[in-house]
Amino acid sequence: MDISIQELTKIYPNGHKALKDINLEIGNGMFGLLGANGAGKSTLMRILVSLMHPTSGKVLVNGMDLKKHRRKVRSYTGYLPQDFSAFPKLRAWEFLDYSARLAGVKDKRKRRDEIDEMLEEVGLYEARERFANNLSGGMKRRLGIAQALIGDPKIIIVDEPTTGLDPDERIRFRNLLTKISSRDVIIVLSTHIVGDISSTCHHMALLRNGRLVYDGSPEDLIDMARGKVWKISASHEQFDEVSVHFNVISSIPSVGGWELEVVTDSPDGYNAAPMDPNLEHAYVYYMEHHESLLEHGNKIKTFV
Ligand SMILES: Nc1ncnc2c1ncn2[C@@H]1O[C@H](COP(=O)(O)OP(=O)(O)OP(=O)(O)O)[C@@H](O)[C@H]1O
Ligand SMILES: [Mg+2]
Known part of the structure; x- marks a missing residue:
């Protein structure tokens, strides 16, 4: 998999320039996007999952223009928005069932197995019958992570995934991503916490006021x-x-x-x-x- 971001600029309707001429090549594995509050991380991620169009520039996924192949690329993309919330009236497993169906897992048995496995991975198996609105903040976050990872996505975009997780869960989540990153997938993880850029992350970028100021390895930095x-x-x-x-x-x-x-x-x-x-x-x-x-x-x- 590869994502090629070319001369990408985003100006919001109020005139705010949130991304300024971003050029970036992202290959397989874990990519860490680090930036302070307001740097433009979520803006970039929303563009990568086609929830928003750039003002100019383009994104190619495996050589395909995202603008033309939006649905196809979306079908193999998992996304955890920064402000994720599940449907409150669904049980944890029901919500994942819904997400898995959206991700194209048609076979009911396969879905059930994947859901159980995912519930285990994010430590929500015991809470699987609970309604989403009865989960704690950190548990909701974990449900968000689970819905982004279910259905074997090839591109995983997670926006500040560790917000609200306790230290144990942070480690667990990092290990889970490490495991997944060894497959043929791209994981794009945004954070304002340096410690979230783990040792498995060989490629990182720094965003500052909408500009890319570093693109390279953590070791070189x-x-x-x-x-x-x-x-x-x-x-x-x-x-x-x-x-x-x-x-x-x-x-x-x-x-x-x-x-x-x-x-x-x-x-x-x-x-x-x-x-x-x-x-x-x-x-x-x-x-x-x-x-x-x-x-x-x-x-x-x-x-x-
Ligand atoms: N819909 C919008 N209209 C106008 N300006 C916006 C809009 N959304 C975001 N912005 C502005 O664009 C800039 C980048 O916002 P963005 O949410 O991408 O930053 P971020 O790096 O994700 O920050 P955080 O770490 O706080 O999540 C900020 O200055 C923000 O105020
Ligand atoms: Mg953000």
Whole structure:
């Protein structure tokens, strides 16, 4: 499977430019779309599932123009909208039965087996007879995930899927996606939480104010932050000063003061030890520096 997004722009009727000239190639496996609130993630996802047309530009799925082949592509796409809600008067399993029928699973027995399996996968088997409106927030979210995954979709678009899940469920969901991502499928996952971009995600992009500012691997992003992450030992008196001057990622109280994780080119003047960057550090560093990184001819495919 492949999705090719070409010169995509979306301007809402009120004049707001939500996506600006996006070019992106997505292949099999898990693709993570990271961006702050309002960056344009949901807008892009709604276009990918043909709920909305772009203002200009196009999307090709396996070479087919989405505009011309909307129904066909939809038939093998599973989608979890950010604001998902199930029909309140259906039981959990009934809702999945409905979703499976929409996804083209015609055989009743096959549907029943798939539903049971999916209910197990998302931890809703015990709750299968409950009406959707009697489920807790996190359980509704899991039902949403289940309806997006049922019927073996080839393209899975999940918009902030982990919102409202507890830590155990988050891990379970990540493992489920990892399992699915080894098949011939594309998973597009949007999030504003860096930690949701899991180790199985080899391709990621950063959206900022409707622009794609990074397109590459998490490892390459981390590499750019090498030598830029520091642990500063600060006294109580220095705490405010450090917070003003630097981007503090975390602060842990220590004997006589604080241990502060800081992202900066140089921690000059402070008692600092270098640290290995993780994706969160890299994200913070890149968001602050991408313009100058690009000016200096960074070879990573990026568009500002
Ligand atoms: N129907 C609409 N009309 C006008 N502007 C809109 C509409 N929908 C979204 N926007 C604006 O477009 C921008 C992108 O919105 P979008 O929902 O795509 O962001 P997002 O990255 O999904 O954010 P979040 O993390 O909060 O879900 C925002 O500034 C938003 O206010
Ligand atoms: Mg959104």
